[in-house]
Amino acid sequence: MTRILAFGTYNKRKHPRVGIIIDGLRQHGCEVREINHPLTLSTAGRVELLKKPWKLLGFAADVMGLWIRLRRDAKRWIRDNGRPDAVLVGYMGHFDVLLAHHLFHGIPILLDHLIFAGDTARDRGASGLKVKLLRHLDRMAIDASSLVLLDTEEHKAMLRPGDHGIVVPVGASEEWYEARSNAHKRDKGIIFYGLYTPLQGTPVIAEAIRLLAKRGVTPHVTLVGQGQDYDAVHSRLERLENVEFIDWVEPEDLPRLVAEYCIALGIFSTTPKGLHVVPNKVYQSMAAGCAVITSDTAPQRRELGDSALFTQPGSSEALSEAILQLLENPSKLEGLMKDAERSSQRFTAFEITRPIVRWLQARHEFAVIHTSRITDQREGR
Incomplete structure (x- = not known):
């Protein structure tokens, strides 16, 4: 059974997308556990930070407090349960995925990148340096992940050629x-x-x-x-x-x-x-x-x-x-x-998560074959 750890400050009540993915993966037979300390700030509130930069210090303090708890819980979880097969970072996880990349070395990280921060900010009237900084944040988040989950082919086309992404429709709970x-x-x-x-x-x-x-x-x-x-x-x-x-x-x-x-x-x-x-x-x-x-x-x-x-x-x-x-x-x-x-x-949750399950299965099969080849080489076969 594939063991997946859903991780981050996602808020399923306000943004149900990650909850749908979790439900779908479970319906496919995956064991999904959660380390989740929700950030209460809404999508609109996060974009509002662009217009009122002086609020960033308070936001950063909130995030750091949640990260301390996430880090503590992640280390405890690994100590008690071992390493998961994959980590799922929920929607609006631009910052969370950076922490996940630091904590879960060598473990595939799936980033639900439903929105590009720079694209969203520009759509809501931001421009100039603010958009550039958010596009840099998008890039950092994508680079920290093993697989990016996008909601449309158009968003997938915004990735760079070397990025790994699949389309997972938003769906409904x-x-x-x-x-x-x-x-x-x-x-x-x-x-x-x-x-x-x-x-x-x-x-x-x-x-x-x-x-x-x-x-x-x-x-x-x-x-x-x-x-x-x-x-x-x-x-x-x-x-x-x-x-x-x-x-x-x-x-x-x-x-x-x-x-x-x-x-x-x-x-x-x-x-x-x-x-x-x-x-x-x-x-x-x-x-x-x-x-x-x-x-x-x-x-x-x-x-x-x-x-x-x-x-x-x-x-x-x-x-x-x-x-x-x-x-x-x-x-x-x-x-x-x-x-x-x-x-x-x-x-439905089951249908939209099929591409994720296929990717996880292919990744697992590749790892098994790779491990087998290394064993053969060591034993001189």
């Missing part, structure tokens, strides 16, 4: 599939949830809703979350009675809420990052049984095929027409919901 089974759908309700970052394209969503209202089309729309573009979106839509704003939903409650809606909205920006990703909300919404409308980008069309409705990135007019298509054609809406449900089975 079991809670989203369970929510679909227990859901009572609202009649043609529409939901969006996210951080209101430029990647999301929420101003495009807001304008599409306004265009529909001008035509007398007013389905119930729920917008969940807060972030950079929240004020602009709220000011555009606050007078529309069919629009409901929810600033925050606990992660445990989100699957059940989303599953109540017939239509879920993905991302619609034209930023470079927006053209490179398939957001987790798309996988989650499909698992919850929603018909998904999202931007027509290469990675999303490649992963989702005919199981989503695609619109031109950045176009409020195209988005409003796509929504209208589904609202005016119940059979099309129902068909797309069924397609999403069927397609979502390709993005």
